[in-house]
Amino acid sequence: MTDDRPRRGNASLTVRHRPFELNLTRPLGTAHGDIRSRDGFVVAVERERDEATAVGVGEATPLPGWTESRETCAAALNRLSDSDGDGAAGDSLDALAHERVDALDAEATPAARHGVSLALADAAARGSGDRLADRLAAEADLDATPADAVPVNATVGDGDPTETAGEARRAVEEGFDCLKLKVGVRSVDADVERVRAVREAVGNGVALRVDANGAWDRTTARRALDALAAFDLAYVEQPLPADDLEGLAALREDDPSSRVPIAVDESVAAHGVDAVLEADAADVAVLKPMALGGPDRALAAALRARSAGVEPVVTTTIDAVVARTAAVHVAAAIPDVSPCGLATGSLLDEDLAPDPCPVADGRMPVPSGPGLAGDAFDELRRS
Template sequence: MTDDDPRGEDRISAVRRRAFALDLTRPLGTADGDIRRREGFVVTVERGGGDGGRSAVGLGEATPLPGWTESREACAAAIDEVDVQNGSASAPAALDAASTPAARHGVSLALADAAARDAGERLADRLADEADVDATPADAVPVNATVGDGSPDETAAEAERAVDAGFDCLKLKVGAREVDADVERVRAVRDAVGDAVALRADANGAWDRETARRALDALAPFDLAYVEQPLSAADLDGLAALREGDDRSSGVRIAADESVAARGVDAVLDAGAADAVVLKPMALGGPDRALAAALRARRAGVDPVVTTTIDAVVARTAAVHVAAAIPDVSPCGLATGALLDEDLAPDPCPIADGSLPVPSGAGLAGRAFDELRLS
């Protein structure tokens, strides 16, 4: 299915949304402030059914996060404006990924879920087929554990607990303290978990160029997989300078996260601003767009990593399918369900030994979400 060639069976005959609000277990600090609650919409779409044909019902989730996507109000309005009276074309043609990515995510995911369920195939397989991925999607996706800010001893203890739980890739939050303090935290973790565990550091755009160069030099001995967003989202030239030429600090790889949302994947790739890109399907406008961005990154020699905007279980499950469709995907930031105090439904992708299983049922997860889909 393409944006400009919607097939008749992919036309929307009905779209509904139901609001939800989920509290986090504790506030999550980001560059844009603390996240305490996630509010969004369960989206149900009916496709096909015209001229006596068979219809199929799919489920999606639209959970906007201001700063990354549109507002909740704009998201609701965009979903409500999908024209079903005139047999509106598929969501990619009906919704704007640039201005209302969460709305497009919700409707396009529901449409893809309906199509995959109708075909009796996993969402990952359908996504891979439509993107012409020349590999069978995986049955499990490796994930990283996120280790929050704390003293060196606290950070090391949290890292050890994650490794004991089966994780072999850890992402450490840095940037809230002075560089020397963060270096000691990273040193404590490396000493605690050994060399076999991959370490990533996420600065959330906290540093200026001079501080970032100093930090990368100081962190180089700890063999980090990459440092995520060391500079502000808009500073693609600065990110590129950290990677190349005389300004390259130490060979430490750079990942772009906030820059992807602020400037777009293509701008990040064109600027040579990253060795890895962190892709959030909700912020990119849907699973199809996230997979397309991942494949573009791969062709440019940049490693794609899939993560979430602290979404509910429907969108998290979809992100697992996206990651599964990327051949040999690196550990992804999808182990975020525990950040929510409650969820929309039981999680069909329970973490085991640092990985998430890809649901084997048709569509998102077989019948796991039937109660949500039919409500």
């Protein structure tokens, strides 16, 4: 990635990007079909004021169904890279940064905005010597100091009861105290037996979540929730299709002390967190920074949800290491965040760089900075 344009103003900001493709270790089934690879863009921005320069790195990894297509993302980044990077005399770097981000539609091109806004935030935090989490918290006017580590859940595959219980037991032995099980592909009765086997295998001290990926209709969801209530689940994620906010709200009408809490994921991508909150459709909002348009927007959505009594959980869209690290910073900025779905690096057969946030005992450390992770991504900033 090169840029040889002359500098004409006191401040300048240039945006560059290059494509990448990373294969998964095995296909991952979702409500939108199997994911076999992650194709995206490394984004780099260079902020220059007089002779002071700061370079930041971001990631735009679209996932159709949650974000724009790869082609639409590329077109948005191309337009931004082709624009003039220089400001007039007296322009501030912050003004130029806001101009670049505002040029991207967070609703139409959330992955592109994520990549650019993350790179800008990384550059700014590196320039000031702050961790990204601390900068995000300050911009959101949060009083609490971001955490130094974030609790995460392990995801358990869709095996038979014996296989599922064995995988769950291994995750607990590795230090996880929160597990998420995929359900909805099998019959309700079969899934109930899988959840029963896991609960018996790991005991009552481990939090269990299940994710149906919108597989059930209202009648099936009601039957499933009634049957699963015996296992003290933390929540059932997306028991109904994304568009059925009314049905999700109806599932929540029972006494909260006797029902399984409802989490939404695809519904947030389809309608936005504000629509979910207005419909009273969730106890938990699963938030993906890539799908929401950037770390800043993800943190803002988390705080709106928390203020409405809905618990935020930060997850990835099976991103590469740059975006995963950013999601860890977002989660760290949320006070007393619940275990998040960030331990997804092992799903990739390869990555853009070594992971600065390795999972240990069910937690991911927040890099000490500055920026995303100090100099961990310097090679990506230069490429």
